[in-house]
Amino acid sequence: MTQDVIAAVQAWQPELAAIRQDIHAHPEMGMEEHRTAALVAARLRDWGVEVAEGVGRLGVVGTIRGTRPGQRVIGLRADMDALQIPEATGVPYASTNPGVMHACGHDGHTTMLLGAAKYLAENRDFAGTVHLIFQPAEEGRGGARAMLADGLFERFPCDAVYGLHNKPTLAAGQFATRKGPALAATDSFAVTFRGTGGHGGSTPHLATDITIVQAHFVLALQTIVGRNVPAVEAAVLSVGSIQGGSPVSPNVMPAELVVTGTSRSYAPKVRDLLERRIGELATGLAAAHGCTAEVAYRRGVPALVNHAEQTDLAVAAAARLVGEAAVDAQFPPVTGGEDFALMLEARPGAFMFIGGGKGPDGTSPNLHTPHFDFNDAIIPMGVAYWVSVVDQELGLQRPVGGS
Structure with a gap:
């Protein structure tokens, strides 16, 4: 032709x-x-x-x-x-x-x-x-x-x-x-925070408040990219869902709360760092407030x-x-x-x-x-x-x- x-x-x-x-x-x-x-x-x-x-x-x-x-x-x-x-x-x-x-x-x-x-x-x-x-x-x-x-x-x-x-x-x-x-490695994480739960109106002082823990955790996640990942490398950490408590029971402090999100990276060493620091922050912040954290990090495609x-x-x-x-x-x-x-x-x-x-x-x-x-x-x-x-x-x- x-x-x-x-x-x-x-x-x-x-x-x-x-x-x-x-x-x-x-x-x-x-x-x-x-x-x-x-x-x-x-x-x-x-x-x-x-x-x-x-x-x-x-x-x-x-x-x-x-x-x-x-x-x-x-x-x-x-x-x-x-x-x-x-x-x-x-x-x-x-x-x-x-x-x-x-x-x-x-x-x-x-x-x-x-x-x-x-x-x-x-x-x-x-x-x-x-x-x-x-x-x-x-x-x-x-x-x-x-x-x-x-x-x-x-x-x-x-x-x-x-x-x-x-x-x-x-x-x-x-x-x-x-x-x-x-294109980036696409991973996901799920952190389950557990505390005692309690009455948020009359006796919050008797409870271990996991809502405070998750609030600090969500903010602290951004310090990983800003302060742990080298400036010449690239990474993304985003929270996709926060689930806990009930909207029809606003006076009840939840005993369990789950935070999920995604992480993106290019270098294997950065990928390892993200997984490690997410776990460290979750467990460390939970312990500081008398709570526990269970961390699941799922690696997707590289x-x-x-x-x-x-x-x-x-x-x-x-x-x-x-x-x-x-x-x-x-x-x-x-x-x-x-x-x-x-x-x-x-x-x-x-x-x-x-x-x-x-x-x-x-x-x-x-x-x-x-x-x-x-x-x-x-x-x-x-x-x-x-x-x-x-x-x-x-x-x-x-x-x-x-x-």
Whole structure:
């Protein structure tokens, strides 16, 4: 062919948009993506792609082998799950699953990788093998971990692995990434304070007051970032809930109170420090007031760390499509998390953001909001990015940029 990949994929835009909107209309929570996984597998088979289902329960892996000699193997990964958020977009293809919607664009991620599968299946003159990894349960339900535990990279060996995520704050036609830590480790904590409880009106002096303890604790949490974390490092500590007592019994001092929150960090030593200091503050403040504290610190996914060589390759792949000026290779770290980090711990690779741009109504609501809808107009650019990565890695003999 003589035209570029974007132009070629534009001809498939109605088909790909229909796939994306169908997935959007039928969102499924993590480890419940039965319909989505079946759709992915069926499409891959329709296009002549080798398919393995049930990897990590609901993961799908498609394999496309190049026709030219080459032993290198790469993985391209997309996520399939939705979020527990009621949809308020008002689009004709809005969620038919009450309380669940594709508020993070995983419907678009899946579609872009499917488009790349279709293109690569028809244009196999590259040297090596591409594994297309469709992952369930990115949103906190352990999808990457499950696929890795099921032998993902032993069954489908990869020399490098790449991820792609839409970002509404970037204009369509822009890409962004960075070497090193790019997304944060996402942990949570729950502290249960216990005291005697008591009558807050007549005999508060006879009680051990855990409300005072939690008040000091919530304020003291911010001293961890301000005074324990080195100034050149980054960390976030936020309280998400405080639960204790009863609003219909305002004169009763509670005997138990729970504080929960989240912590974000990039460096392992900072992550360890946050866990240690949260425990020390909770138990120390409780003891000072004659109370006790039970601390549970749950480690989520680690920080996502892009590898230097693969980040350079991903930047080059994007620049071939949109020019160097439209690719930010020093994008500031994001304090959100991504379980693709676990795959990058197992194999070298890179994670790229693609600009989401504005939708047909001229707006670009942010991720994880009831009004978010993936912009179908960027599907060809996402497909072309994946093809460009394959070109950089395996020498696809097709023009992937402009003519």
